[in-house]
Amino acid sequence: MKRVFICSPFAGDIERNVEVAKKLCRMAMDQGYAPFAPHLLYPRFVDDHDPQQRSAGISCGLAYMETCSEVWAFTGNGISKGMQQELSHAREIGQTIVEIHEVE
Template sequence: MERKGYRPLVYICSALSGDEEGNAEKARKYSRFAVDSGAIPLAPHLLLPQFMDEGEERELAMFMDLVFLGKCEEVWVFGSEVRLSEGMRAEIGKAERRDMKIRYFTEGLKEETGCR
């Protein structure tokens, strides 16, 4: 039974490296999708680049990502399994070790069930 006004905090797991501008735009779209789906999105890969240097502080940023992940109830993974970045794999691995609920979605926002 869900509480009235309740929205779960969900970790948005999607690629940033490569086409950073395009991937950041996708992460914003995924975050909006989470809001529209009744959740509160947390997308550290949109926040941390605002004040951290990915090249210089990658290890610290990844540490912070995993701390944020631990505060969430669910992890929502977006994109193709073949295109999972190293960071995404680390996030998914941490969520699996914590027995967190993990949901997978295509880039087109369709949930994939029973495929992982």
Template sequence: MKKIFICSAYRGNIDGNIEKAKEYCRWAAVECGVIPIAPHLFFPQFLDDDAETEREIGINMGLSLLKDSSELWYFGDSVTEGMKKEIDTAVRLGIPVRLVPESEILNIQNGGLYL
């Protein structure tokens, strides 16, 4: 199975962005049959994203996971500073990058995204 690095916003509307990232991962796993890798769903469970040092540790651990991914898929109509760092790293490493814009989301029903 391909490992796909899921790149989406975290800061800002954190609760809303977490829910979106979970749905992106669900879609990738269920509809696309890949293993979603979403560090921004895991590392904030034990690292403080508001502490700059811990945020950098989390970003660097995520970039390490990116190196083992088959592709990077990024979601949304805008790219945050953290997302840009991940996308730039993927491009530099020759990892394919795929945009999945919000406009491709066709339906949201019962908490589920259908892209």
């Protein structure tokens, strides 16, 4: 089963952004992929307002990205600072980036 890294905003309208990430994960599963959305996991035990903890959480997510087949980037609401880091890393390691502009 292919692994897909889900890249979408978290900060800002957190409730809406979490719903978008969940929908992207569901889309991936429906297509037979195993999704991973670090921003649905790490904020449960990492303080996103603490720069060191936030950086560590992002680093963990990037390490997992390296095991994925694709990066799905939701760009329908723009690209956040965290997404910029993820997409930059994806390009550096030669990951396939699939842009998704809307979710249902």
